[in-house]
Amino acid sequence: MSKTSEDGSIIGLEHEPAGETRHERESYLRAGHTLRSWLLTTDHKRIALLYLVSVTFFFFIGGLAAAIMRVDLLTPEADLLTNEGYNRAFTLHGVIMVWFFLIPSIPNVFGNFLIPLMIGARDLAFPRLNLLSWYIYWLGGLFTLWVLVSGGVDTGWTFYTPLSSMFAQGNVVMAATAVFIVGFSSILTGLNFIVTIHTMRAPGMHWGRLPLFVWSHYATSVILVLATPVLTVTLALIAAERLFGLGIFDPALGGDPLLYQHLFWFYSHPAVYIMVLPGLAVVSELVAAAARKPVFGYWFVAYSSIAIAAIGFLVWAHHMFVSGMSMYAGAVFSFLSLVVAVPSGIKVYNWTATLWKGHISLDPPFLFAMGFIGLFVVGGLTGLILAMLAVDVHVHDTYFVVAHFHYIMVGGTVSAYFGALHFWWPKMTGRLYPVFWGRVTAVMIFVGFNLTFFPQFILGFLGMPRRYHVYDQQFQVLHVLSSTGATILGFAYLFPLIYLLYALRHGTPASANPWDVTGLEWTVPSPPPKHNFERIPLVTRKPYDYEVEKEEQS
Numbered sequence: 001m002s003k004t005s006e007d008g009s010i011i012g013l014e015h016e017p018a019g020e021t022r023h024e025r026e027s028y029l030r031a032g033h034t035l036r037s038w039l040l041t042t043d044h045k046r047i048a049l050l051y052l053v054s055v056t057f058f059f060f061i062g063g064l065a066a067a068i069m070r071v072d073l074l075t076p077e078a079d080l081l082t083n084e085g086y087n088r089a090f091t092l093h094g095v096i097m098v099w100f101f102l103i104p105s106i107p108n109v110f111g112n113f114l115i116p117l118m119i120g121a122r123d124l125a126f127p128r129l130n131l132l133s134w135y136i137y138w139l140g141g142l143f144t145l146w147v148l149v150s151g152g153v154d155t156g157w158t159f160y161t162p163l164s165s166m167f168a169q170g171n172v173v174m175a176a177t178a179v180f181i182v183g184f185s186s187i188l189t190g191l192n193f194i195v196t197i198h199t200m201r202a203p204g205m206h207w208g209r210l211p212l213f214v215w216s217h218y219a220t221s222v223i224l225v226l227a228t229p230v231l232t233v234t235l236a237l238i239a240a241e242r243l244f245g246l247g248i249f250d251p252a253l254g255g256d257p258l259l260y261q262h263l264f265w266f267y268s269h270p271a272v273y274i275m276v277l278p279g280l281a282v283v284s285e286l287v288a289a290a291a292r293k294p295v296f297g298y299w300f301v302a303y304s305s306i307a308i309a310a311i312g313f314l315v316w317a318h319h320m321f322v323s324g325m326s327m328y329a330g331a332v333f334s335f336l337s338l339v340v341a342v343p344s345g346i347k348v349y350n351w352t353a354t355l356w357k358g359h360i361s362l363d364p365p366f367l368f369a370m371g372f373i374g375l376f377v378v379g380g381l382t383g384l385i386l387a388m389l390a391v392d393v394h395v396h397d398t399y400f401v402v403a404h405f406h407y408i409m410v411g412g413t414v415s416a417y418f419g420a421l422h423f424w425w426p427k428m429t430g431r432l433y434p435v436f437w438g439r440v441t442a443v444m445i446f447v448g449f450n451l452t453f454f455p456q457f458i459l460g461f462l463g464m465p466r467r468y469h470v471y472d473q474q475f476q477v478l479h480v481l482s483s484t485g486a487t488i489l490g491f492a493y494l495f496p497l498i499y500l501l502y503a504l505r506h507g508t509p510a511s512a513n514p515w516d517v518t519g520l521e522w523t524v525p526s527p528p529p530k531h532n533f534e535r536i537p538l539v540t541r542k543p544y545d546y547e548v549e550k551e552e553q554s
Contacts, residue, residue, distance in 0.1 A: 026525075026529055027430060027525065027527040027528060027529060027530075028043055028045045028046060028527060028528055028529065028530045029429075029430070029527050031043070031530045038050065040131070041131065042123070042127035042128055042130065042131055043123065043127070043530060044112050044113065044115075044116055044123050044124045044127065044130060045112075045113050045428070045527075045528060047112055047130050047131055047134055048108070048109050048110070048112035048113035048428075049113075049428070050134050051104065051108040051109045051112060051134060051137070052109045054134070054137065054138065054141070055100065055101050055104055055105045055108070055109060056497070058096050058100035058101050058141060058144075059097070059101045059105075059493075061092075061096055061148075062092070062093050062096035062097040062100070062101060063097075063490065063493065065089050065090070065092045065093035065096070066093045066097075066486065067486065067490060068080070068081070068089050069081075069086065069089050069090055069093065069469070070482065070483040070486040070487075071483065072086060072089075072469050073469055073471075073479045073482070073483060074476075074479065074480060074483050075476065076470065076471050076472065076473050076475070076476055077470060078469060078470050081469060083469070083470075084154060084169075086467075086469040087154035087155075087156075087467070088151075088152035088153065088154050088170060089152075090156065090157075090467060091152065091153050091154055091155060091156050091157055091170075091175075092147075092148060092152055092153075093157075094156065094157025094158075095144065095153075095157045095175060095178070095179065096144060097410075098157055098271075098275075098409075099140075099178075099179050099182050099183075100137075100140075100141060100144065100182065102275045102409055102410075102413055102414075103186060103271065103274050103275055104137065104182075104185070104186065104189075105278075105413070105417050106278035106279060106281070106282060106413070106416065106417055106420060107189060107190075107193070107217060107220055107221075107224075107274075107278050108133075108134075108137070108185075108189055109417075109420075110278070110282070110420045110424060111189075111193060111217045111220075111278065112124070112130065112189075113424070113428060114213065114424065114521055115193060115196060115197065115213075115214060115217060116196065116200070116532060117520060117521035117524065117528065117532055118210075118211050118213060118214055118519060118520055118521055119196070119197065119200060119201045119202060119205055119210070119214060119520070120201065120202025120203075120205055120520050120533065120536055120537045120539060121196065121200040121201070121202065121532070121536075122531045122532050122533060122536075123531075123532070124192050124193070124196045124200075125192055125195040125196040125199060125200055126191075126192050126195065129188050129191075129192055130188075130189070130192055132188060133184075133185045133186075133188040133189050133192070134185070136181060136182065136184050136185040136188070137182055137185040139181050139182075140178045140179065140180075140181035140182030140183075140185065141178070141182070143174055143175075143177050143178035143181060144175070144178040146171075146174060147170075147171045147174045147175045147178060150171055150174070151170060151171060152170050152171070153168065153170035153171050153172055153174075153175040154168055154169065154170045155168045155170070155172060155175075156467065158264060158268075159172070159175075159176060159235070159238060159264070160257075160260065160261070160264075161238065161241075161249040161250075161257045161260040162249060162250060162257050164176075164238055164242070165238055165241040165242050165248075165249050165250065165260075166241075166242075166250065172238070172239075172242060173238075173239045173242055173243060176235040176236075176238050176239050177235075177239065179231070179235055180232050180235045180236060180239075183228045183229075183231055183232045184232070186224045186228050186274075187224060187225055187228050187229070189221070189224065190220070190221035190222070190223075190224030190225045190228075191221070191225055193217055193218065193220075193221040194218065194221045194222065194225065197210075197214060197217075197218050197221075202520070202536050202537050202538065202539050203536070203538050203539065204538050204539035204540055205539040208298075208299075208542070209539055209541070209542055209543055210302075210543065211285065211519060211543045211544075212281060212284035212285065212295060212298070212301055212302060212305075212543070213281040213282065213284065213285050214281075215281070215301075215302040215305050215306075216277045216278060216280055216281030216284070216305045217277075217278060217281055218305075219273075219277055219305040219306050219308065219309040220273070220274055220277045220278055220281075220309070222309055223270045223271075223273055223274050223277075223309050223312065223313075224274060226270075226313075227266070227267045227270040227271065227274075227313070228267065230263060230266055230267040231264070231267035231268070231271075233263075234260065234263040234264055234267070237249070237260075237263075238260070241255075258320070258323055258324070261319070261320055261323060262316070262317070262320070265316035265317065265319045265320065266313070266316045268316070268319075269312060269313075269315055269316040269318075269319065270309070270312045270313055270316075272312070272408065272409070273308050273309060273312045275408075275409055275413045276308075276376075276408060276409070276412060276413060277305060277308060277309070278413075278416070279372060279376075279412050279413045279415075279416030279417070280305065280344075280347055280416075281305075282369075282372075282416040282417075282419055282420040282423075283347075283351065283369045283372050283373065283416055283419070284301060284347070284351070285423070285519075286365050286366055286368070286369035286419050286420075286423060287351045287354050287355060287366075287369055288354060288517075288544045289365070289366075289423070289515055289517040290355070290358065290360050290361065290363070290365075290366035290369065291354050291355050291358025291359070291360060292358060292359050292517075292546050293354055293358050293544070293546055294354075294542070294543075294544040294545065294546065294547070295350065295351075295354050295543075295544055296350045296351075296353035296354045296356075297346075297350045297353070298542075298543070298544075300346050300350060301346065301347055301350050303343075304343035304344070304346045304347055305343075307342075307343040308340065308343045308344060311336065311339060311340040311343070312340060314336045314340075315333060315336045315337045315340055316333075317329065317330075317333040318333045318334065318336075318337040318386070318387055318392070321333075321334075321389055321392045321393065321396065322392070322393055322396045322397075330389050331389070334387050334388065334389050337383075337384075337386075337387035338384060338387050341380060341383065341384055341387075344376075344380055345380070348373060348376070348377060348380075351373060362439070363435065363438075363439075363515075364419075364422040364435060364438025364439050364441070364442055365419045365420075365422045365423035365438075366419075367438075367439055367442035367443065367446075368415050368416070368418050368419030368422060368442050368445075369415075369416075369419050371411075371415045371419075371442060371445060371446040371449075372411075372412050372415040372416045372419065374446070375407050375411030375412050375415060375446070375449065375450075376407070376408065376411070376412040378407050378411075379404055379405075379406075379407030379408035379411065379412060380408070382400070382403070382404040382407065382457065383404055383408070385404075386400075386401065386404060394461075395460050395461060397465055397466055397467075398459070398460035398461075398463060398464060398465055398466060399456040399457075399459040399460035399464045399465075399466050400456070400457055400459075400460025400461055401460065401466060402453075402456055402460070402466045403453045403454070403456035403457045403459075403460060404457075406449075406452075406453045406456075407453060410449070410453075411449045411453065414445075415445060415446075415449075418441070418442070418445065418496065421496065421500070422438050422496075423515070424521075425500060425503075426510035426514045426526050427510070427521060427522070427526050427527065427528070428527060429503070429504055429507075429510075429526075429527060430509060430510050430525075430526045430527040431503050431504055431507030431508070431509065431510060432503065432507045432508045432509075432510050432514065433499055433500055433502075433503035433507055434499055434503070437495060437499045438496075438499075440495065441492050441495045441496055444488055444489075444491065444492035444495070445489065445492045445493070447485075447488060448485050448486070448487075448488030448489035448490075448491075448492050449485065449489055450485070451481060451482070451484060451485025451488060452482050452483075452485030452486045452488075452489055453482070453485070455478040455479075455481045455482045455485075456478075456482060458478055459475055459478050459479070459482075462474075462475070464478075509526075510526040511526065512524065512525050512526055514526070518541075518543065518544055518545060518546065519543070520537060520539070523537070
């Protein structure tokens with residue numbers, strides 16, 4: 001994939017001399033130096049960088065809340081946080097990490113930056129709408145920060161009724177408003193991607209020549225547009241019941257608290273795929289680049305993304321097996337929850353077949369991709385366990401569910417996010433980073449994550465409830481292991497912030513294609529010019545067509 005210098009920097013095939021290059025002077029990064037030029041930009045690439053800074057900010061706030069929780073859980077007693085304080089800490093962690101990092105991270109950063117480049121367009125279909133989505137994101141973020149400084153909220157990130165509508169003492173309405181607002185940012189981004197992919201593909205870029213990254217983001221965008229309005233309406237109903245005493249979820253007034261669960265999970269289970277599908281998109285690109293082969297079974301992988309999006313709307317009630325549904329409804333949702341694993345399994349098998357006999361180089365992006373696959377498989381298999389009615393009744397609302405969720409969402413999505421960051425960083429910034437520290441980070445994240453969350457599977461199976469910070473003495477060893485892993489994980493998340501920022505100023509200039517891979521984004525300079533392409537390209541090849549390249553080179 002790449003060559004490495006003695007100091008550990010990636011070296012492209014067309015290595016530029018040190019210092020500012022002509023391409024850098026003409027790049028989108030140089031198209032205006034003022035704060036105004038950034039805050040009013042309609043360039044999809046600059047908006048992607050605005051999102052990169054924004055999601056990084058919220059990632060570390062959400063991570064700090066998690067770190068406080070893990071310190072508190074080192075001992076069975078409430079040594080650091082009160083009961084109320086612990087409730088507010090895990091609520092803040094969940095709200096920020098789900099809606100302000102996991103959902104927007106890959107689509108809004110890398111989808112924004114790469115989709116026009118990958119399909120041969122000069123920008124997204126609605127550039128001003130793209131900028132507006134970023135401002136809406138920050139408006140929701142400011143409401144969340146206000147909730148943080150004004151005492152927090154104690155309902156959990158799910159805002160379950162009747163706790164959220166009748167009994168909670170925190171700023172429930174303000175927190176619900178924050179999530180309500182940020183939902184519109186997601187809707188606008190999804191709409192923009194759908195229209196762009198349909199109408200702005202370069203000549204010759206038909207559906208069979210789209211990179212799998214684009215296929216997955218298309219499926220993600222459909223979920224964003226269709227599912228997010230359900231969440232916004234649901235949160236508006238909570239605010240209305242809390243403020244005006246309406247009987248929507250209150251049984252005493254003729255309401256139904258289970259209605260809230262149905263509405264919330266009808267959005268939130270597809271939201272799992274909003275977080276995961278972009279990660280699957282990234283891994284498809286990284287696996288093909290690592291193996292230097294076309295992705296095995298291209299159409300199976302492409303259509304599996306659409307299948308995940310479609311079936312994902314049919315499985316929401318597996319979160320409610322203990323909520324009193326009939327045996328027949330439980331059996332149906334259990335079956336559908338097993339079915340949705342099939343397209344995910346197709347991706348894993350096809351990645352494996354792609355890697356078979358490939359010329360693999362252990363560069364940082366590929367290590368992150370391998371970490372994703374390992375963690376995603378564990379998360380997926382434990383998801384099948386939770387889809388079984390009898391087992392789910394035993395481990396429901398225990399740490400088993402916490403571990404499963406984090407293996408998919410954090411272990412999978414965050415690994416893919418870091419893989420994307422290390423793969424496309426030279427293209428985004430025009431600078432290379434130290435390969436050695438990228439490899440160290442990938443290994444530390446994998447080890448730290450497993451040490452953090454695998455003990456939680458055991459905790460849950462032994463009966464440790466989630467959202468408890470006072471627990472029986474027998475669970476302490478496993479909690480100490482988990483907190484130790486979280487410490488390793490925290491340092492691993494900090495390292496890229498250090499060496500990537502260092503690379504921005506001191507990194508070696510990158511060539512147009514430092515990884516020597518296929519794709520339209522690698523045909524333009526690093527960093528790209530403001531309007532991407534001098535001329536809209538004519539696409540004549542399939543994606544990942546390494547065989548044709550080898551024939552031409554020979």
